[in-house]
Amino acid sequence: MSKGLPKRSEDYSLWYNELVKRADLAENSAVRGCMVIKPYGYSIWEKMQAELDRMFKMTGHTNAYFPLFIPKSFLSKEASHVEGFAKECAVVTHYRLKGDESGRGVVVDPDAKLEEELIVRPTSETVIWSTYKNWIQSYRDLPLLVNQWANVVRWEMRTRLFLRTAEFLWQEGHTAHETREEAVQETERMLGVYADFAENFMALPVIKGKKSESEKFAGAVDTYCIEAMMQDGKALQAGTSHFLGQNFAKAFDVKFATREGGLEHVWGTSWGVSTRLMGALIMAHSDDQGLVLPPKLAPIQVVIVPIFKNEEELARISIKANEIMQGLWAKGISVKYDNRDTYKPGWKFAEYELKGVPLRIGIGPRDLQNNTLELARRDTLSKESINLNEVDIVAKVEVLLEEIQQSIYQRALAFRNEKTTLVNTWEDFIQVLDEKGGFVSAHWDGTAETEERIKELTKATIRCIPMDQQQEDGLCIYSKRPSRGRVLFAKAY
The missing domain is CATH 3.40.50.800 (Anticodon-binding domain)
Structure with missing residues (x-):
C-alpha cells in the first residue's frame, strides 16, 4: 500500500499529495480547483466537526444556516471587506439555461439575467449582519451567539487538496454583543477553544497570537490566530478569531436599545476553522509509511x-x-x-x-x-x-490509546520547539530561514513597509504576535528602528 510513497525528505509536496490520495482521504474533482472528500477522509472531518460542535454548544452557541448566495450590494457596504475578497468571488449573473439552437447541449439564456448579481458565499458576515438587523432590537436580545456549518467558495488559481481549494467546508461563528469588552472576550475565548481542540484532539501544538494589520481579516479591527508548524518547517494558520468592532453593525445599521434608554450599534465577532485542519493533521504527524492519526480523531481506533x-x-x-x-x-x-x-x-x-x-x-x-x-x-x-x-x-x-495520543503531541511539540529560533540580526534571520526554516522570533518595528519588504526579500510573513509574549525593547532586524517586542516570522502555507 505504501510502496512507492515518496519520502518526505525528498519531495514533501509530492509526498503529501500522494498520501492524501492513497489513504483514500480525497481526490481532485471534475470541477477545476474543487475536491471530492472520500468516505474515510470525511469520517475524520466528521469527528472534528462533532467535537468542535460540542465545544461550541458548551460555550453557549447554537447553530443556524444562512444563504449560499449574497447580493452584490451587501459586499459593497463594508469597504475593506469587499476589497479583501473581491478577487476571489464567484458571481452568479443568470438564473436559467436553454437548449442550444444547434442542438449541442445548453447555453445561458440571455433573457434570464439577474437584476442584481449574486456572490457565491466567500464568508457570511454581510448576509448574517443584514439578518441580525431584524433579530436585534434591545440589549435583552444580546449576546447573540450563532454558528454555521457550511461550504464557501474562494476562487483559487493554485490549489492543493484540503489546504487550498476553490470550495471548502468550514464553520463560521458570528456573534453580537452589548459592549466592546464582551466582544473582545468572546474573540479570545473562541481562540482558546480552537487551541484546546488543536492540542487535545489533533495532538497539534499551536501558538496563539494576534495578526499584524496587513495580515488581519478584511473588515476586522483585530484578528487572532493559532499557528502550527508542519514537518517541512512551514507554518500553517489553523484557525482565526476576529474582533469586528462595530464595523458590520454600522454597515448594516444594526442597533440596540441600551439599558440606559439610548440607541447604539452592537459589537461583533466572527471566527472559523475549515477542512484545512485535515491538511494540518496530515502534515504535522504522518510519516513515510502513511498517515499517523491521533486516536481521538481516528475513524478506526x-x-x-x-x-x-x-x-x-x-x-x-x-x-x-x-x-x-x-x-x-x-x-x-x-x-x-x-x-x-x-x-x-x-x-x-x-x-x-x-x-x-x-x-x-x-x-x-x-x-x-x-x-x-x-x-x-x-x-x-x-x-x-x-x-x-x-x-x-x-x-x-x-x-x-492515551499513550499514543500524548506521544504524537509530544513529538510534534519537540519538533516545533527545535524549529523555533530567536535571532537578532538580519544575517542570522536570512540564514535560519534558508537553512533551518520554522518559526523565527525577531524584532520588528511595527510598520507595514518593513513587513512588506521582508516578505518581498524572503517570502516569510509575520505569522503572529504571540499573546503570551512579554514586552521587550530591541531593534528591528531589517530597519534597525526601535521595536517593543518580538514577532514570529515563517514561510507558510
Whole structure:
C-alpha cells in the first residue's frame, strides 16, 4: 500500500499529495480547483466537526444556516471587506439555461439575467449582519451567539487538496454583543477553544497570537490566530478569531436599545476553522509509511486482523475477536474486525498502517492456543505480544490509546520547539530561514513597509504576535528602528 510513497525528505509536496490520495482521504474533482472528500477522509472531518460542535454548544452557541448566495450590494457596504475578497468571488449573473439552437447541449439564456448579481458565499458576515438587523432590537436580545456549518467558495488559481481549494467546508461563528469588552472576550475565548481542540484532539501544538494589520481579516479591527508548524518547517494558520468592532453593525445599521434608554450599534465577532485542519493533521504527524492519526480523531481506533489458513481457523479466531470487540465497544472505542479472505494479512497490515489506524491487533491459531495476541502501535511501529491470562486487553488498549495520543503531541511539540529560533540580526534571520526554516522570533518595528519588504526579500510573513509574549525593547532586524517586542516570522502555507 505504501510502496512507492515518496519520502518526505525528498519531495514533501509530492509526498503529501500522494498520501492524501492513497489513504483514500480525497481526490481532485471534475470541477477545476474543487475536491471530492472520500468516505474515510470525511469520517475524520466528521469527528472534528462533532467535537468542535460540542465545544461550541458548551460555550453557549447554537447553530443556524444562512444563504449560499449574497447580493452584490451587501459586499459593497463594508469597504475593506469587499476589497479583501473581491478577487476571489464567484458571481452568479443568470438564473436559467436553454437548449442550444444547434442542438449541442445548453447555453445561458440571455433573457434570464439577474437584476442584481449574486456572490457565491466567500464568508457570511454581510448576509448574517443584514439578518441580525431584524433579530436585534434591545440589549435583552444580546449576546447573540450563532454558528454555521457550511461550504464557501474562494476562487483559487493554485490549489492543493484540503489546504487550498476553490470550495471548502468550514464553520463560521458570528456573534453580537452589548459592549466592546464582551466582544473582545468572546474573540479570545473562541481562540482558546480552537487551541484546546488543536492540542487535545489533533495532538497539534499551536501558538496563539494576534495578526499584524496587513495580515488581519478584511473588515476586522483585530484578528487572532493559532499557528502550527508542519514537518517541512512551514507554518500553517489553523484557525482565526476576529474582533469586528462595530464595523458590520454600522454597515448594516444594526442597533440596540441600551439599558440606559439610548440607541447604539452592537459589537461583533466572527471566527472559523475549515477542512484545512485535515491538511494540518496530515502534515504535522504522518510519516513515510502513511498517515499517523491521533486516536481521538481516528475513524478506526483499533483494527483486529485474523491470521488464518482455512475457514475453521477463521471461525475460532472470530469468537475471540468478537469477545474483544464487545469489551472495546462498551468503552466507546471504535474497532473494526477485518475478516476478508480476499487479502492476505500482510496486505491488511500495510493498508491500516497507510491509513493511520492507531492500534492493530493480530490473532492467529497459535495465539488461540496460548491465549495471546500481538499489539502493534502506529505511532512508533513497535509490536508487543500480550498474554491474556495476565493482561486485561480492554484496559491495555485504553492505556495505549492515551499513550499514543500524548506521544504524537509530544513529538510534534519537540519538533516545533527545535524549529523555533530567536535571532537578532538580519544575517542570522536570512540564514535560519534558508537553512533551518520554522518559526523565527525577531524584532520588528511595527510598520507595514518593513513587513512588506521582508516578505518581498524572503517570502516569510509575520505569522503572529504571540499573546503570551512579554514586552521587550530591541531593534528591528531589517530597519534597525526601535521595536517593543518580538514577532514570529515563517514561510507558510
